[in-house]
Amino acid sequence: EAGVTQFPSHSVIEKGQTVTLRCDPISGHDNLYWYRRVMGKEIKFLLHFVKESKQDESGMPNNRFLAERTGGTYSTLKVQPAELEDSGVYFCASSRWSWTGLYNEQFFGPGTRLTVL
Amino acid sequence: SQQGEEDPQALSIQEGENATMNCSYKTSINNLQWYRQNSGRGLVHLILIRSNEREKHSGRLRVTLDTSKKSSSLLITASRAADTASYFCATDALYTGANSKLTFGKGITLSVRP
Numbered sequence: 001e002a003g004v005t006q007f008p009s010h011s012v013i014e015k016g017q018t019v020t021l022r023c024d025p026i027s028g029h030d031n032l033y034w035y036r037r038v039m040g041k042e043i044k045f046l047l048h049f050v051k052e053s054k055q056d057e058s059g060m061p062n063n064r065f066l067a068e069r070t071g072g073t074y075s076t077l078k079v080q081p082a083e084l085e086d087s088g089v090y091f092c093a094s095s096r097w098s099w100t101g102l103y104n105e106q107f108f109g110p111g112t113r114l115t116v117l
Numbered sequence: 118s119q120q121g122e123e124d125p126q127a128l129s130i131q132e133g134e135n136a137t138m139n140c141s142y143k144t145s146i147n148n149l150q151w152y153r154q155n156s157g158r159g160l161v162h163l164i165l166i167r168s169n170e171r172e173k174h175s176g177r178l179r180v181t182l183d184t185s186k187k188s189s190s191l192l193i194t195a196s197r198a199a200d201t202a203s204y205f206c207a208t209d210a211l212y213t214g215a216n217s218k219l220t221f222g223k224g225i226t227l228s229v230r231p
Contacts, residue, residue: 041223043207043221048216059218095216104148105162106162108152108159111160
C-alpha cells in the first residue's frame with residue numbers, strides 16, 4: 001500500500017508569491033489532515049477534510065490559506081500571498097473514517113518544506 | 118497550554134541501552150500516539166494506545182498510559198544508532214468528535230551513540 005505523498009518536497013519562494021502544495025492520501029482514507037511545523041515550535045493542526053468536505057478548519061491561520069479537496073481524493077493547500085512567517089514544514093496526514101474514532105491512526109506524508117524569502 | 122508535552126527534551130544514550138521518553142497531556146483523550154521523525158524526513162507512526170489501555174508492545178517498543186496522571190511513556194529497548202530521531206506524542210481529545218485532529222508536543226531528540 002502506497003503511503004501519503006506530498007509534492008513538492010521543497011519550495012523556496014519570495015514574499016508575496018503564491019505557492020500550492022499537494023497531498024495524495026492513502027487510497028481509501030476519507031480523512032485528510034494538514035499540519036504545519038514552524039521552526040522551533042510544535043506541529044500544529046491546520047484543517048481536516050472528510051472526503052471533500054471541510055470538517056474542521058479551526059487551525060487555518062488566516063484567509064491567505066486556501067485548502068481544497070475536490071472529488072475527495074488529493075488535496076491542495078494554497079498560500080497567497082506568502083509571508084515570511086509562513087515558512088515551515090507542511091505535513092499532510094490521512095486516516096480511515098471511523099464512526100467511533102477509537103482508532104484514529106493518522107499516517108503522515110514526508111512533508112513539504114516551504115521557505116519564504 | 119500545550120496538550121502534549123514530552124520530557125526530556127533531549128536524550129543521549131549508548132547503543133544497547135534502553136531509552137525512556139515521557140509525555141504529559143492536559144485534557145481527556147481518545148487515543149495517544151507516538152511518532153518518530155528522522156532528520157529531515159516525515160513522521161512515522163509508531164504506536165497508538167487507546168484511553169482504556171494501559172500498556173502496549175510493538176517489537177522493541179513499549180508504551181504505557183496512565184490516564185489518572187495524564188501521562189504516557191515510550192520505552193525503546195536495546196537501542197540502535199538507527200533509533201536516533203525526534204519522537205513526538207500526539208493526542209486526540211475526548212468530546213471533539215470522531216476522527217479529530219491531533220495535538221502534538223514539541224518532541225524529544227534521541228541520540229544513540231554507536
